[in-house]
Amino acid sequence: MTVAFTFDLKATDGKARSGVISTPRGEIRTPAFMPVGTAATVKAMMPDSVAATGADIILGNTYHLMLRPTAERIDRLGGLHRFMNWQGPILTDSGGFQVMSLAELRKLTEEGVTFKSHIDGSRHTLTPERSMEIQRLLGSDIVMCFDECPALPATDAEVARAMRLSMRWAERSKAAFGDRPGHALFGIMQGGVTRELREESAEALKAIGFDGYAVGGLAVGEGQEAMFDVLDYAPDCLPVDKPRYLMGVGKPDDIVGAVARGIDMMDCVLPTRSGRTGQVFTRRGVVNIKNARHADDPRPLDEQCTCPACRNYSRAYLHHVFRAQEIIASMLLTWHNLHYYQELMAGMRAAIAEGRFADWQEAFHAQRAQGDIPPL
Numbered sequence: 001m002t003v004a005f006t007f008d009l010k011a012t013d014g015k016a017r018s019g020v021i022s023t024p025r026g027e028i029r030t031p032a033f034m035p036v037g038t039a040a041t042v043k044a045m046m047p048d049s050v051a052a053t054g055a056d057i058i059l060g061n062t063y064h065l066m067l068r069p070t071a072e073r074i075d076r077l078g079g080l081h082r083f084m085n086w087q088g089p090i091l092t093d094s095g096g097f098q099v100m101s102l103a104e105l106r107k108l109t110e111e112g113v114t115f116k117s118h119i120d121g122s123r124h125t126l127t128p129e130r131s132m133e134i135q136r137l138l139g140s141d142i143v144m145c146f147d148e149c150p151a152l153p154a155t156d157a158e159v160a161r162a163m164r165l166s167m168r169w170a171e172r173s174k175a176a177f178g179d180r181p182g183h184a185l186f187g188i189m190q191g192g193v194t195r196e197l198r199e200e201s202a203e204a205l206k207a208i209g210f211d212g213y214a215v216g217g218l219a220v221g222e223g224q225e226a227m228f229d230v231l232d233y234a235p236d237c238l239p240v241d242k243p244r245y246l247m248g249v250g251k252p253d254d255i256v257g258a259v260a261r262g263i264d265m266m267d268c269v270l271p272t273r274s275g276r277t278g279q280v281f282t283r284r285g286v287v288n289i290k291n292a293r294h295a296d297d298p299r300p301l302d303e304q305c306t307c308p309a310c311r312n313y314s315r316a317y318l319h320h321v322f323r324a325q326e327i328i329a330s331m332l333l334t335w336h337n338l339h340y341y342q343e344l345m346a347g348m349r350a351a352i353a354e355g356r357f358a359d360w361q362e363a364f365h366a367q368r369a370q371g372d373i374p375p376l
C-alpha cells in the first residue's frame, strides 16, 4: 500500500481534459462522476451495482457519519471501506457545507463551528483539525479541507470574509492532515461569483500546496449562467497538473458544461435522489415515470441503454412499481440514472481523448432537444 496518489493528464481538447488519478485503492478515470453515499450507502444500490454502472469512486459525508454511527465507531469496525463494503476510492467532504445547511444553532468562530445535531440535538464542534481527524478515522482516500461556504446571494464583504476564513482553515487543515502517503488532501477555492476573490483564493491555496483543488461555493442557488461565468476563468487559476473538482454539480448539462471548462471531477445527489422520486435522466432529456402516459407502454425507458431497468423492464412496469411505492422502483430507477451519468462521463472521456469533444457536445444537446419519445 505504498502507491502514491498521482494524476496523469492524458489528453486535452479545448479546455476539456481527460486523465487518470491513481490511488492505492484503484484508478479514477477523469472526468469522473462520484455517486453520493451520504450515510455509508449509495441509497437503493448494492456496492457491486454501483461499480457495475462504471463508478470508480464514491463520496461519503463527514457531517452525517460523524453524527451517526460516528467516525470512532466506523474506525473500530475497520474503516468506511470495510464497513460499507466499497473497496474502491472514497472521497469525503469536510462537513463544512452540511453544517451550514443542516445543523441547528450554529456558532461560527475563528476556531471552527459548534452546532446541534439535526438528528438528536446533541452538541458538536467541527474545526479544521477535527475534520481531518474524522476523515482519517473514516479512512478516506481523498480528504477535503474544512471550509465555510456561504449561501448565495451574499454581499461581497460576506463572501470575502468567508473565503479568507476558509483560507486560514485550509492552512490548518494541511498542517493537521500531515504526511499520509497514498492519501490526498484537496484545497477548496471559495469567493462566490466575484473574480477577484476567486483569484485571491486560488493564490492562497497554491501557496499552501494541495494534491488537488476543488471549486467550492457554486451550485448553491446562483443559477447555471452565473456558475458557468465563474467556471469560464476559475479552473484556469488552478495548477494544470492537479485534479480539479467541482463540488455538488449537477444536472447532465451542468456536468457537460463544467467538463468543457476544465473540470475533472464532480459529485451530486441528483441521479440517486431523482431515482427515488421518479425523475429519470435519458439521452432525450428527463422522463417523469409517474406520468400516466407510461401506464400501458411496453417499451424500455431508453432502448439504447444497457442497464437492468432498460434491458429487463418496460416503462409500464417501472410506472406501476413506482406508483405502488415498491422498493424495486427506487432500485431500478437509481441504477438507470447512475448508469446514464457514468455513460455520459465515458462518452466525454472518449471524445476528449479522440479530439472530437465539440462534436460530442453538439450531439448531446441535439439529442436532448428532441425530448422524450412520443407516446404510443
Ligand SMILES: [Zn+2]
Pocket (backbone or CB within 6 Å): 301, 302, 305, 306, 307, 308, 309, 310, 311, 336, 339
Ligand atoms: Zn437504463
